[in-house]
Amino acid sequence: MLNRRGVLAAGAAGAMLPGPLSRARAQANTIRLGVLSDMSGPYRDATGPGCVVMTQAAVAEFGARGFNVEVVQADHQNRPDVGANIARQWYDQGVDVVLDVPTSSVALAVNQIAREKNKVFLNSGAATSDLTGSQCSPNTVHWTYDTWMLAKGTGAAIVRTGGDSWFFITADYAFGHALQRDTTRFVEAAGGRVLGAARYPFPATTDFSAFVVQAQASRAKVLGMANASTDTVNTIKAAREFGLHRSMKLAALLMGLVDVHALGLESGQGLLLTESFYWDLNDRTRALTARVRAQNQGRPPAMVQAGCYGAALHYLKAVADIGVAAAKADGRAAVARMKAMPTDDDAFGPGRIREDGRKLHPVFLFEVKSPAESRGPWDYYKVAATTPGEDAFRPQAEGGCALVRS
């Protein structure tokens, strides 16, 4: 018995001894990027493996400039403890950057660890504006989007096109509340009115018809859906069934290309949503898509995946600028250099990173095409409005970030 237990313990110990540690010491000239994402859960399609592909695309585009770049990946299973554990081990074992990290709870946990270990955290997948607000960090860049920008991009832009009375269907938790609150502010600031809201229990709701009927009774012009992924898809399906789209515009506050794909154009047509990237925007985005599509299972990159590309590419440029040794030793210095350099890539075009870690780039309000307008697979969007990067995100002064000197 003693032997059996001993063997078990030794086996576990041997397995736990970090193998990469020895490798890391031998490779002082290698930058290691760790993509920590949801590879098996609900966000897999929007980030996950596609983010790894896009990070590798950035490495390929960057080319060889006197140092090696290695990409590793892991699945945080949307669990903060698993994510935090991996990030900690990675940082301790020579990974310099953790990339992506969808799911706000995991992202905020990794944010703490990166700061504690003085490494770099480039977030693309999480929505929480706190990453550049109350919890901002000199080691973190928040690249792609956040809830504030979604609210503004959708709320203000739709009122300008005539949708001045709103009804919300809101997921009853912090994320849904934040989206509704922020959007309400922009709707009202632009001269619109909010006629009512229905809060539904999250995540226990699959049938949204009850709330859709309430929205219909409100006679508002716009239905704002302050929820995400499957819930949004189910809301839209119910709305179409009840003929809501004939009298109201449907505005999804957080919805991406893969969700539209899941919904189908038949149900999705006419839907308004906000993103900062679409593969068919211009020649540069189309060229980028052509380069990566084969590796990405034939799909064009989604917004968060494009963010992984943009963030990784800009980081590598900063590393080339300050030198590998300095970048590896001091994550804060690498991020500071990223902020000092203007950004430019095929996905987001020219832009910059603000003092609080917020990346600025244009934000688009898209309208989903009808099946007749769509020329082929993944041809889903047409641009309805554009907000320039400097106006699209929360002003630094309002975020409450301690890094910003007032």
Added chain:
Amino acid sequence: MLEFLESITGVPTPLLFGQLLLGLINGAFYAMLSLGLAVIFGLLNIINFTHGAQFMMGAFVAWMLLNWLGLGYWWALLLAPLIVGATGVIIERTMISRLYKLDHLYGLLLTFGIGLMIEGVFRNEFGSSGLPYRIPAELQGAWDLGFMFMPIYRGWVVLFALICCLATWLVIEKTRLGAYLRAATENAALVQAFGVNVPRMITLTYGAGVALAALAGVLAAPIYSVNPQMGTNLIIVVFAVVVIGGMGSILGSVLTGFGLGIIEGLTKVYWPEASATVIFVIMAIVLLTRPAGLFGRA
């Protein structure tokens, strides 16, 4: 009365009627799923934790039939329960049947594990964001009931679910096969002695219960997002429904399903934040007053 309700709650009467109707639709799904659970439990003494995954499989098989074989909704209504039911038969023969002599809790653990596997495989194969499935052309559109628009498809769901539940009840209560089933529930050895092949009957019963779940899945495919986790949250609520009804009677589980659907619908009007928990609260109250459930035998 209605004016009174309207005056104290501020909810207009048409809306109230509308929500009652919608609650009935939710109830149709609860009824079909808890019916399947009750049928399986009656003979196998197993709580089928895979039920949610099998509901999901029904919806996915409908999608596959359409996209891979070009067979539409009506074919799916016929074929999906058969196909998923057949997988149920395989699961029963190869795995569940080994556990009948053991503590019933092992059956629960086994079916829980099978459910996890099925869900994981579908997520790997089809992703997590879901697939589109259209309402069949014959059932598109809506009736104007005066106080609300009633989508034709939803009316169909309620009607069809009622027919299925009634048919199941008739088979079990009024046919010879049903009589064998009920007899085997009481004393399997005796029924076996009369020359009835009890193991085969058990297998087919499991298959039928699973087929009911798959049928509910096909019904759900056009109105809910077809995704691998669609059954999970639902099944926990259905468990509560089963506890409230007690698994003693077929009719009881059907009535409880519809009834709780309506109560949940009303909660969505008067206190939407509580609509997720109302069924669980009712469960607690029922347990405190009638531990065996509303229709159960202690």
Added chain:
Amino acid sequence: MASETTAGTIAPATSADGVWGFSRAQLAALGVLIAFLAIAPFFLYPVFLMKLLCFALFACAFNLLIGYVGLLSFGHAAYFGMGGYIAGYTAKAYGISPEIAVLAGAAVAGIQGWVFGWIAIRRQGIYFAMITLAMAQMVYFFCVQAPFTGGEDGIQAIPRGSLFGSISLASDMTMYWFVAAVFLIGFLLVHRIIHSPYGQVLKAIRENEPRATSLGYRTDDYKLVAFILSATLAGVAGGVKSLVFGIATLTDVHWSMSGEVVLMTLVGGLGTVFGPVVGAAVIVTMQNYLAEMGAWVTVIQGAIFVAVVLAFRRGIVGEIAHALRVKL
């Protein structure tokens, strides 16, 4: 009382003999366990070890119910997660010292266990499992909405604080000794409970409840106390875990966490003293590795469930004990 272990019944019993309720084989295994706890942090990753110990304690708490009372709770995440939230919140918002924070978490989890247990023990077997699952789902919905839990962001940056207001737990090593001590106390406590006269009555109830009733025992009271104890210990485990990682989130109250603790105990061996610890080690290690392998986590967990139920119901420790003809 059943002294022979049959694979057909949930939970083989262990009868008391030897020192302090431990048999000789168990004492030897305990020695190995303590030695492992003492050496491990010097060659294994301390944060990983702490996570493992938290889950091991959680599994021991769960095993108290399933292994010795025969009650399968499918909602233990409710107590684990709530313990974590309360400990995390009190430590962060009021800055109280870690041991008080953990006790606060345990107390709330215990009270919750009292209320839920009071309702759930009215039914047995699979009904009991479904009821506990439904109640835990209610707690989950509550945690999603309640302001103090931080919704989907969870409670972040929970300070580890200083033990008794004087020993700082900031370093992983110091924290490890604290966690190891809590684990060992909890582990021995469970063992002590089982081998007390009270524990003997519990086993009698599991084996034959009507008979225990006819002997004059108020079986519901005994079951309820066991439920409260189990919930409280689960709360301790959750509270310590939130301090270790500095976060308390919805993952820990989700039903899949309830499933996981069942899996750990099942893999290790239901009703064995060391089974939950070994089971937790296996599952936590596996999760760590699957993280780097990709998308098959749920499939593999499901497969383990199926394999254990069909092929080796005694679990790892149970099988070893059976092969060596000792109790572990």
